[in-house]
Amino acid sequence: MSLKTREDYLASLRDMRPNIYKFGQLIEDVVTDPVTRRVVESHARAFDAAHDPEREEIFTVVSPETGERIMRFTSVLATMDDVLANMRLKRHSFRETGSCTGGLCVGWNAMNTMRAVTFEMDSELGTDYSRRLRAWAAQCQEQCLVVAGALTDAKGDRSKVPSQQEDTDVTVHVVEKRDDGIVVRGVKAMIAGAAAANEIFVLPGSGYREGDSGYAVSFAVPRDAEGLTLVECRRPSDNREMEAGFDSPVETGITQSYLLFDNVFVPNERVFMCGEYKYTAAVIRYFTANYRACIGGCVTGQGDVMVGAAVLMARANGLSAKKFTEKLVQMAINNETTFGMGAGAIALGRQHPAGVWLADDTLAHVNKVHVATLPYESRRLLQDVCGGLVETGCFPSFADFHHEEYGHWVQKSLKASKATAESRARLARLAEWLSIGAGVPGCMHGGGSPDGAKLVVRLNTPLEAYAGYAKKLAGVAEEITEP
Numbered sequence: 001m002s003l004k005t006r007e008d009y010l011a012s013l014r015d016m017r018p019n020i021y022k023f024g025q026l027i028e029d030v031v032t033d034p035v036t037r038r039v040v041e042s043h044a045r046a047f048d049a050a051h052d053p054e055r056e057e058i059f060t061v062v063s064p065e066t067g068e069r070i071m072r073f074t075s076v077l078a079t080m081d082d083v084l085a086n087m088r089l090k091r092h093s094f095r096e097t098g099s100c101t102g103g104l105c106v107g108w109n110a111m112n113t114m115r116a117v118t119f120e121m122d123s124e125l126g127t128d129y130s131r132r133l134r135a136w137a138a139q140c141q142e143q144c145l146v147v148a149g150a151l152t153d154a155k156g157d158r159s160k161v162p163s164q165q166e167d168t169d170v171t172v173h174v175v176e177k178r179d180d181g182i183v184v185r186g187v188k189a190m191i192a193g194a195a196a197a198n199e200i201f202v203l204p205g206s207g208y209r210e211g212d213s214g215y216a217v218s219f220a221v222p223r224d225a226e227g228l229t230l231v232e233c234r235r236p237s238d239n240r241e242m243e244a245g246f247d248s249p250v251e252t253g254i255t256q257s258y259l260l261f262d263n264v265f266v267p268n269e270r271v272f273m274c275g276e277y278k279y280t281a282a283v284i285r286y287f288t289a290n291y292r293a294c295i296g297g298c299v300t301g302q303g304d305v306m307v308g309a310a311v312l313m314a315r316a317n318g319l320s321a322k323k324f325t326e327k328l329v330q331m332a333i334n335n336e337t338t339f340g341m342g343a344g345a346i347a348l349g350r351q352h353p354a355g356v357w358l359a360d361d362t363l364a365h366v367n368k369v370h371v372a373t374l375p376y377e378s379r380r381l382l383q384d385v386c387g388g389l390v391e392t393g394c395f396p397s398f399a400d401f402h403h404e405e406y407g408h409w410v411q412k413s414l415k416a417s418k419a420t421a422e423s424r425a426r427l428a429r430l431a432e433w434l435s436i437g438a439g440v441p442g443c444m445h446g447g448g449s450p451d452g453a454k455l456v457v458r459l460n461t462p463l464e465a466y467a468g469y470a471k472k473l474a475g476v477a478e479e480i481t482e483p
């Protein structure tokens with residue numbers, strides 16, 4: 001077995017059935033189409049890194065099961081070090097792409113989550129899900145497959161459970177059970193990196209009760225499975241797919257997809273949960289613990305690029321970066337807070353009997369709240385340091401910069417230091433992209449809403465026990481109850 005190269009990866013995407021649409025058009029070649037080429041480029045960089053001695057330790061690992069070197073994003077997260085390595089991979093990936101590479105992390109976390117949950121189901125119910133999952137995961141390792149992870153359903157009315165929805169297709173569910181597999185239907189929404197993935201790993205989107213057992217389903221399908229259609233979501237201004245030159249500041253990017261499952265057949269060997277609703281709460285709990293710890297790595301990696309962009313923009317504006325030391329340091333503190341909080345959640349985690357490491361719930365959810373807050377503060381500081389041209393992208397386009405008649409006026413206007421006008425424009429577009437464009441990795445809702453995280457923190461915080469400490473220290477003898 002050998003590690004795929006960039007070329008092998010791109011060929012594997014080209015071999016798939018075209019089933020991705022945007023603007024009503026079918027994308028024939030996902031590798032070159034302007035809508036998807038940047039998200040593919042972001043993911044392809046992981047394969048370059050796997051063959052680079054300086055970065056291979058970040059992007060690959062020797063599998064303890066087979067002794068073979070595999071892409072790290074297909075590995076078992078067995079130990080604290082493995083999950084810390086997940087976080088480091090994400091930080092590094094953001095430094096190289098400026099944006100999210102969801103196909104390298106959500107599916108990875110989802111398959112590890114299901115290692116724990118299938119273990120529990122098999123032990124308690126006598127099912128055979130763990131063996132299936134291990135067999136499927138071994139294929140992913142052998143073939144270095146990129147796996148997008150799909151939890152989020154379109155959901156419909158948020159105040160109702162799936163079976164109460166007017167249109168039950170808003171949540172992925174089982175419509176038929178056959179001897180050889182199941183047929184599924186419904187919509188998973190906002191799935192990061194799906195267009196760059198070889199496989200889609202589906203998890204139930206929430207904890208369900210008995211009446212919603214048909215929605216308690218987990219499985220994996222090839223991204224081009226019969227009956228599955230992807231519709232890309234991002235607006236063109238987000239990943240600059242319609243723009244050229246410095247207006248399209250990076251060659252990387254992210255798109256999310258709506259996944260339309262129109263009666264997709266899933267063979268039994270690829271089904272890892274089907275109706276066991278009592279275990280859906282564990283799916284959400286284990287998934288969010290590691291995801292919300294490791295997402296600290298994503299926003300930190302992007303924050304590192306934001307600090308760098310602020311330094312260079314200050315200089316391109318003719319000012320010393322030292323003038324902004326306090327703001328730059330605050331940005332660094334914001335970064336390291338989410339990184340450190342995530343690392344702390346991982347360090348205080350535990351190993352599940354299935355042999356996967358699970359981060360500490362409370363700290364992971366606290367981190368999610370910081371992730372939904374601090375990067376916005378860093379973006380504000382980036383815009384503050386850089387000036388109005390970054391805040392609103394308010395300067396002429398690449399085509400105007402090179403216009404025969406008035407281009408030289410645009411160029412004069414953009415020159416502000418020894419740096420060329422074009423370098424200043426490039427940096428400004430990058431900083432704009434990082435602070436108001438596709439660079440924004442979904443800090444608020446990616447990995448779930450901060451309110452959801454706060455709910456868990458509330459549930460995990462023993463208010464009465466803490467009241468007991470205060471009562472004792474204050475020497476209060478009486479019970480002070482809720483009014």
Ligand SMILES: Cc1cc2nc3c(=O)[nH]c(=O)nc-3n(C[C@H](O)[C@H](O)[C@H](O)COP(=O)(O)OP(=O)(O)OC[C@H]3O[C@@H](n4cnc5c(N)ncnc54)[C@H](O)[C@@H]3O)c2cc1C
Nearest residue numbers: 149150151152158190191192441442445446447448449451
């Ligand atoms: C950039 C990005 C990348 C993403 N990538 C992926 C991915 O790869 N895979 C994936 O599965 N998902 C992905 N998501 C989806 C993400 O997980 C969801 O956005 C998130 O879980 C929130 O769901 P929602 O967007 O439907 O918001 P909503 O559920 O509509 O929430 C909106 C607000 O309403 C509140 N709310 C919702 N329901 C209730 C209720 N019943 N009672 C009270 N308050 C409520 C929430 O707390 C929140 O404040 C991504 C999202 C983003 C933005």
